[in-house]
Amino acid sequence: MSYSTVKDVLEYSRRLHEHARNLYQQLRDQTQRERVDMMLQLLAAHEDTLAKSMVSMQEHISQKVLSEWHQFEPGSISEALKGCRELHPDISVDELARVALKIDDYLIGLYRQMLSEATTDDSRQLFENLIALEESEKMRTVRAALSASDW
Template sequence: MYVSTFHDVIEWTRALHEHLTRCLKHCSTQQEEERAKWLLEYLADHEEALKKIVAGFEKRADPKVLNTWLYDYLSYAPIKPHLSCSAPYAEMSFDEICQEVFDLHERIIGLYRYLEGRTEIPETRELIGELLKLEEHEAMRLFHQTNRSRDL
């Protein structure tokens, strides 16, 4: 997907979470380690919820903000959605799955931070700031939840 407007950024993020949901669900059916299987199911549910929240941004954001062009902002290399499933989650350990998903979320957060620092229009900065807060909060929540499950 070519990203040229803030609407595209939101759509790209939604599609990435959707793709990750499908990949995690699919791999959970093939995972043999019980704890890793549970993790894949949990992460798939979490990504599905994130997909819906991000889609809500498209519906409630000002169309003028959504249609604002990014121009030179994307010298930052966007993350390709298909990369999120390049690792065989079904064959990964609990810790490897966590690391892969955390890395993906950190790359999304990095993109949002980059965009937030580059945008000059207050409304677009606010939109990206909200998306950034959402991703940071959800990444932190995932981190804490998965750490708790390590103790089980």
């Protein structure tokens, strides 16, 4: 297993969110279904918000925390997004929500791993905040999927 800094983990998360956002935006161009398009628009905005949050966190976290090492080997973005292989223009809102939740769960698991290895209070706080952010966004996704029938 290799090691990465907290900055590397944040950068990996940013790229993952940007890649997911781009996938959702591309699928929006292909779908003819209004509800799916609305859900894709919401998910793309969700991923964009999270990507921007990663950049903001890097700017506001101390260099000491950013340079902290963790046992983490960033896998390929495509491996992390393997659930996105299920994306197709005729996907249902429920299937789309499941794919989005897989991405959130993947990152929550990563952040929990980082939290368990954190050596300082500041890095523990960062990973707790990241977990809370992902869980909050995950709940927004679930609520959007549940209310899709009202659109």
